[in-house]
Amino acid sequence: MKKDVGLKALLCLSALLIVSSMNAADVFPKTTLELTSDSGEALGSITPGTKLTKLDEKNDKSFVMVSGWSAYGEESVIFQNIGQRVVYALLKPNAFKDIEKGQSKTDDYDAEWIPSQIKGWVKNSDLASNQEDVWKEGAKLFGERCGSCHQAHPSDEFTVNQWPNIIKAMKDRAGLLPEQQWQLTKYMQAHAKDAK
Ligand code: HEC
Known part of the structure; x- marks a missing residue:
């Protein structure tokens, strides 16, 4: 009985730790930011307040992932949600090959949306944790x-x-x-x- 309670407490604690470490990885641009590739090539820009997942950090830069949705045939813009035109990222054509895409869905108006994400580097000085x-x-x-x-x-x-x-x-x-x-x-x- 006691063992069981201890185990449950441990499971709760580890779940909490996982959740809090996931939150800690979210960062938000304070201004419009340039996203660059490993080789420093400009991939596009990320708008202020966009939720980014921070995956790595090196010197004064963070390696981040932006994920959202693009309207079918409009690869250059990643939006926050299906059907809602909150711009997350504006991508240059040379970045299109780096977009990871998922299964498309249709919205209430029969428009097709594709889950899209891209990774790249941004400057740390322009990131807020809140x-x-x-x-x-x-x-x-x-x-x-x-x-x-x-x-x-x-x-x-x-x-x-x-x-x-x-x-x-x-x-x-x-x-x-x-x-x-x-x-x-x-x-x-x-x-x-x-x-x-
Ligand atoms: C220099 C004066 C001026 C300033 C400053 C101004 N507006 Fe307006 N706004 C107007 C006028 C005039 C209208 C009447 C509609 C028109 O002519 O477009 C209007 C109409 C609106 C409407 C009504 C639109 C509708 O369809 O009902 C909204 C909403 C609005 N403004 C938002 C804003 C916001 C947000 C800002 C700040 C970024 C702002 N306004 C700053 C002059 C101004």
């Missing part, structure tokens, strides 16, 4: 730039797929630089009406 730290920049931009002409429209007023076009329409009015446009878009999408 996604909330990344969203602070978007929240700040929203507070400073989006409520002067009209009442600020809260993030949960619109869907994940509506926000990119709204920000695009407002970017000149709000004086957003391209990097700020990414920061704000990713922040609003992460807190949108239908955010997953």
Whole structure:
């Protein structure tokens, strides 16, 4: 009896350790980051706040994996979820051969999506271990730039797929630089009406 309890406790503890070590491996770009191959070739860019799995570290760089979904015939963009256009990575054609693909699925609108992942190196200095730290920049931009002409429209007023076009329409009015446009878009999408 006692032995059994001890064993259960041990199993619980090891499960906890596995879960916490998995969490520890998640990292999030603070800004748009360049992803490079082993030989230093540019593979594409990763947007702010994207969940990356850290697999290795060497000098000032981390070897990471980004995994998500690409729309059929649109290999250059990896999105967070099926049917939701939260951009995780924008890949260059020379990176296409390095994409690992899974079994495709169709969404509610009969569009085909392919699980896609790619690995590469990013700079450590631009990584946060907590996604909330990344969203602070978007929240700040929203507070400073989006409520002067009209009442600020809260993030949960619109869907994940509506926000990119709204920000695009407002970017000149709000004086957003391209990097700020990414920061704000990713922040609003992460807190949108239908955010997953
Ligand atoms: C310089 C003034 C100005 C600033 C700054 C501004 N907006 Fe607007 N916004 C407008 C105007 C004018 C409209 C009315 C619709 C139109 O003309 O596009 C509007 C409309 C909107 C709408 C309504 C769209 C709809 O379909 O109901 C949203 C949402 C919105 N803005 C979001 C934002 C966000 C987010 C920011 C910050 C990045 C922002 N706005 C900054 C002027 C501004």
